[in-house]
Amino acid sequence: MAKSAVQRGRISKKVYEAQLPELREQLVQLQVQLKGAPFKLVLIVAGVAGAGRGDVLNALGEWLDPRGVETFSFHTPTDEERDRPLMWRYWRSLPANGRIGVFAGSWYTETLREQAKGKKELAQLDHELRRIRHFEKLLTDNGALVLKVWLHLSKENQRDRLRALESDPDKAWRVTDDDWDAHRQYDELAETARHIVRETDRPNAAWTVIDAADERARNLAVGQLIVRRLQSHFKRMQRRLATRPKLPLMPRSLAPSGLRRLRNTPLDQKLSEDDYERKREKWLGRLHRSIRSAQAARRSVVFVFEGWDAAGKGGAIRRLTSAIDVRFYRVVPIAKPTEEEISHHYLWRFWRHIPRDGYMTIFDRSWYGRVLVERLEGFARNDEWRRAYDEINDFEEQLTEHGTIVIKFWMHVSKEEQLRRFRAREGTAYKNHKINAEDWRNRRKWGAYEVAIGDMLALTNTSFAAWHVIPANNKRFARLQILKTACNAIEEALEK
Amino acid sequence: MAKSAVQRGRISKKVYEAQLPELREQLVQLQVQLKGAPFKLVLIVAGVAGAGRGDVLNALGEWLDPRGVETFSFHTPTDEERDRPLMWRYWRSLPANGRIGVFAGSWYTETLREQAKGKKELAQLDHELRRIRHFEKLLTDNGALVLKVWLHLSKENQRDRLRALESDPDKAWRVTDDDWDAHRQYDELAETARHIVRETDRPNAAWTVIDAADERARNLAVGQLIVRRLQSHFKRMQRRLATRPKLPLMPRSLAPSGLRRLRNTPLDQKLSEDDYERKREKWLGRLHRSIRSAQAARRSVVFVFEGWDAAGKGGAIRRLTSAIDVRFYRVVPIAKPTEEEISHHYLWRFWRHIPRDGYMTIFDRSWYGRVLVERLEGFARNDEWRRAYDEINDFEEQLTEHGTIVIKFWMHVSKEEQLRRFRAREGTAYKNHKINAEDWRNRRKWGAYEVAIGDMLALTNTSFAAWHVIPANNKRFARLQILKTACNAIEEALEK
16 A cells, blocks of 8 residues: 555646546547457446545546446345355456446455454455455456556545535435444554555556545546556557467477376277166266255356367267256357457356356366467467466366366367267268368367367366366267266265 | 147157258258348247156257257246346346257246246236247247247156156156156146146247157157248248338328427526535435435336437436445446347347346436337338337336336437537537537437437336436436436335
8 A cells, every 4th residue: 555656635626627628538538549459447446435436436437438338336245146256246247348347346345344344364355365366467467457446535534524424414315324334443444454455456456545535636536547557558558469479380288297198098998888878877866866965065066078079078968967957057068259258358258157056067168278279279379378277277266165066077089089080970961060171170280289288187187176087989988987977076075 | 739739659769860860960051041140049848747858958959059059947036036027037048149049948937837836826827928928029029930849748658757767776866756746736737837838829939739758759849840940930031131121201200299298398497506506415315315215125226318419318317326326326328239239139238237126227328229210220120110119118017017116218408409519519629529420410310300209208108117308408407307306206116
């Protein structure tokens, strides 16, 4: 907090009105420029009671073109929100690139409110602040400009503001009991706020503390901050966009142990049809029971199906879902992102589909596209896909911390088996659509993919979300293996 | 139910497998064709316990390209869903044009389940069925193909199916207590189901009853139904798309009383600044209290702001929101629809923003664009905008029935006053962006807009959602009038 400049002084109405036109013109021009830019502005307006968060939002509403702005505020979480990790409600409120999201309080509000009531241990608070830091870093790494404004009032100023409002019979309604409660707790709240601001004040997402004693000075300070920071952000982004990634002919492995694991997976399993059908029903029954136990315990499950083209993901998913009541799961096939998805962080489209407690989502391909196809085709820059391993681990950690059971499969076939299946698909009219030029192109890059898959297996094989490599040359064996693995993973998670 | 063909007979595995390839090829080709089409396929799979809804969904999952299909099923509504009108949860699950939505049970599930338990009076059930009919009509009017499949089993077949499963130790888990409950209540459930099917069997969205006694025959029947109906739907849609709307030079008024109301609105009000400020604070205070009462009563509020360009909607909204805690309202500015919005029914983008109980949404422009700009610019065909009055009335009725308070303003200025404001905007740098060629174009169509506005005022001025025409030549007068009207409307609604 000490690091940021505190705005001081009073501004007369005359000076204010003389400065406004230029500020408003700048804001509007920047907004036009932002419209086509590959990033968003996330503005957080937090602060003490009586400092005028609502007034600032109203001023911004007047100055900015409302068609490019969304304003968000958060109240008690709904059950749909409580049934998912903490940050889910914020992910679903993020604006798209080219737009401005104004957040009243935002992810700081709940944190601050609860701490003030003494509900949380410091360790828990710091854990949440770590999540917030990570979330903001993820946004800024992705190009977003994150501006955080803390509206400050001294205890005396706060008292004077509240009293002045109360003494005017027409304005007294603006002061609530909550405001006076906050005033009485001023010192405790200020201490928590200092702690929160200090712990989340980072170069990529710094706090600006603005003195709210004078309303006009406060509004101008917020407006000018947006202008200044947007201008410099445009310059920074231009430099960044100028560097396009160069694709190496053959990617270099970051963690060779994964590649070894992949190559050492035996693929010559046998399983007769009779044997398969008998065992399948047994395991389906067991899986069905374990899923019902998970539901009874209000645990959700996320399945990730990754694998070579034609490895049999679709069939395996259908065998799996035949054990589940259709009301409790959702299969989400991941193809090329839509325009809307492209204008968000790549994890955004997956956060949207995180299941509620007691439900299941099955991803047919997933966020791992970031470190596979996006890495190999240059859709992600080097820094982007390299960063993704950490981002993904953190994402999955958030899920498992919330209680979600995360089960990840890599379905592995040999290059020869893939060729056989491609040809069979081409020869079957109703499977024709399952194979196209892109599949053949990917196949020619088999070696490159092996490296990327290996890195993925090594770098995202965590204690909370391990990779299961499924030998899939034999479809029956693979399907059964998936049923068993799913079953064991759920049972194990429930025992903890 | 009698009208629809019931499929009968058994199909051997050999015949099944001989017929499958052609069926699958047709399905996949139709799916490719659908991808670029301006409509969606909504497939509802409902039916009795043990008839194999899940199996049918799984078969479709195998036959169709999953990237173009979404599957939905509905369980107990969440609080976010209970806090909004009945149909909200279905609106938010609709697929976009070019895609297939498969609904397990869907809007029929809850209706059927509750009725079976005797919870609802017949009148209430029929009211819900009317809503469902309306919803499906709205979808099909908009081009959607709605296919409804009822999987039928006789009481004996049901018993045999459940017993056969139970006698196989590996499959016994598939049979739940709920299934046997449903079997015991077979006759009562069948009667309710017959009633529901009869009441919702309409030419635009007919039921097809499929005998599910033989699993293979059942699957083939569903697949063939999709092929047959999609093929004929493509033909019908081609004819429809061939007719483009012709725009008349001057639209003809459908309900002249609205135009008279508009033209007879006096616009010469005066209000001094002192007078305004004093009254404003008084009314803001009263509005604040009435909004808190609405929140305490868990009532939501929807504000609709429509008006001539430059009539002062933005300013009026900001005055209004200065009385509301920022956590409880959301301003939604409506501009040109996005690609995603265009691929849905025009009401879809508004349903998305319907507030939860206790919250407020303020629409800066709204669904009335359908009967204003879309009517006058030919973005909507004649049949589309003419139908819209009823669709909108029904939409608003659903809101108010749920308890939402709907308050609609038309902000009215004279043509001369608009000109004065346009020029002032052009002369002020930071207001320049608020005026463009389109505004001038609209202005040249003043007379045509008067007719469309008049029709809107007359045809959507309902007892549950009346229009308030606000004289807005004098900005202060208009803002105060809006505060007063909002206040009275909320207080009145709370007294009921």
